[in-house]
Amino acid sequence: MKNLAVLGSTGSIGQSTLEVVKHHPDRLRVVALAAGKNRDKFLEQCRIFRPEFISLATREDLQWVLDALDYQPRSAPSDEGLLHCVEAEGVNTVVSAIVGASGLRSTEKALRHGHRVCLANKESLVVGGTLILEALRQGQGELLPIDSEHAALHQLLHGKDMTTIRTIRLTASGGPFREWSLAQMKKATVQEAINHPTWKMGPKITIDSATLMNKGLEVIEACHLFGLTPEQIGVTIHPQSQVHAMIEMHDGSFQMQASANDMRLPIQYALLYPDQIPSPANVFSWDQPRTWDFHPPDLNRFPCLRLAYQSLCTGQSASIILNAANEESVNAFLKSHITFGLIAECNEAMLDTFPLQQPENIDHVLEIDKEVRLHTQKWLEAHR
Numbered sequence: 001m002k003n004l005a006v007l008g009s010t011g012s013i014g015q016s017t018l019e020v021v022k023h024h025p026d027r028l029r030v031v032a033l034a035a036g037k038n039r040d041k042f043l044e045q046c047r048i049f050r051p052e053f054i055s056l057a058t059r060e061d062l063q064w065v066l067d068a069l070d071y072q073p074r075s076a077p078s079d080e081g082l083l084h085c086v087e088a089e090g091v092n093t094v095v096s097a098i099v100g101a102s103g104l105r106s107t108e109k110a111l112r113h114g115h116r117v118c119l120a121n122k123e124s125l126v127v128g129g130t131l132i133l134e135a136l137r138q139g140q141g142e143l144l145p146i147d148s149e150h151a152a153l154h155q156l157l158h159g160k161d162m163t164t165i166r167t168i169r170l171t172a173s174g175g176p177f178r179e180w181s182l183a184q185m186k187k188a189t190v191q192e193a194i195n196h197p198t199w200k201m202g203p204k205i206t207i208d209s210a211t212l213m214n215k216g217l218e219v220i221e222a223c224h225l226f227g228l229t230p231e232q233i234g235v236t237i238h239p240q241s242q243v244h245a246m247i248e249m250h251d252g253s254f255q256m257q258a259s260a261n262d263m264r265l266p267i268q269y270a271l272l273y274p275d276q277i278p279s280p281a282n283v284f285s286w287d288q289p290r291t292w293d294f295h296p297p298d299l300n301r302f303p304c305l306r307l308a309y310q311s312l313c314t315g316q317s318a319s320i321i322l323n324a325a326n327e328e329s330v331n332a333f334l335k336s337h338i339t340f341g342l343i344a345e346c347n348e349a350m351l352d353t354f355p356l357q358q359p360e361n362i363d364h365v366l367e368i369d370k371e372v373r374l375h376t377q378k379w380l381e382a383h384r
């Protein structure tokens with residue numbers, strides 16, 4: 001039995017995770033649930049799954065939920081609560097689906113405990129990099145990606161001798177601005193950017209998909225997960241989002257993984273690996289005509305993807321800088337404080353000017369992250 005702590009349970013990945021859990025009551029059980037501010041949704045989830053440990057961002061919201069429940073789970077608020085969820089008795093599998101760098105500490109702790117970590121929080125690997133891999137090695141747990149492209153790669157690379165692999169390739173839908181000109185994109189509104197053509201996701205990752213920063217973060221994530229160099233990882237635009245990744249063997253042949261674009265698939269894969277049993281995901285039908293397109297990304301229109309490669313070649317702290325700057329600039333865009341075009345401009349300015357330093361531990365990572373955010377906020381303030 002997999003006993004789960006689901007961190008970020010009211011977000012898009014968290015909700016899909018709970019649907020998978022409902023589908024496999026004989027294999028999956030919820031022990032701990034943590035979320036941020038959506039207390040109504042959280043209360044509903046607690047009533048259904050009756051977790052033994054719960055956490056929300058604030059003490060007030062947590063008390064509100066506790067007062068409404070007909071049983072008394074143990075509880076703790078905020079970041080401390082996330083760590084308690086990971087350590088709750090019986091937990092052996094952690095779904096890390098908190099948005100942004102704030103998921104880092106709980107991911108690291110879960111790995112040190114030797115748990116299986118199903119990672120939707122790609123920022124943990126982007127900013128934590130080698131430190132996260134060190135926690136994985138020391139705790140001897142498992143790290144399974146929930147990102148659809150990385151779950152696809154995990155399947156494609158399973159059992160393969162890595163020396164037989166020449167390159168890997170992540171696909172990207174291209175987002176809502178795939179065919180827009182640079183001038184059009186610069187003035188894009190929040191409404192236009194939030195309207196993703198193939199995936200339904202939270203606001204931060206949807207904007208990251210529109211700038212292709214999401215793909216950039218995924219390239220960094222793949223480097224760490226599969227021990228590859230930046231030169232070995234390519235990106236291909238594939239608007240239908242049905243081929244999720246490909247691997248190229250040294251002899252020039254390619255293997256691809258395809259499925260319906262339904263996040264419940266990679267989530268179930270990570271939870272139940274190595275078993276691939278029937279899932280609640282939508283059935284992929286070959287009875288209707290289908291066309292798949294593939295083309296190379298345009299780095300002039302999507303500079304954020306170029307920045308991700310640049311940061312990978314510079315070192316760990318460059319990825320921390322890029323990620324923190326991006327979280328702040330996306331946030332400012334979502335509040336309509338800056339234009340869409342300024343997201344990439346801000347990220348590039350921070351990457352070019354913020355001093356590099358090698359992080360020694362997770363505290364140090366979070367310290368750099370905080371400094372970059374303050375610096376970015378000043379830049380954003382000046383460009384409003």
Ligand code: MG
Pocket residue numbers: 147148149218
């Ligand atoms: Mg993805």
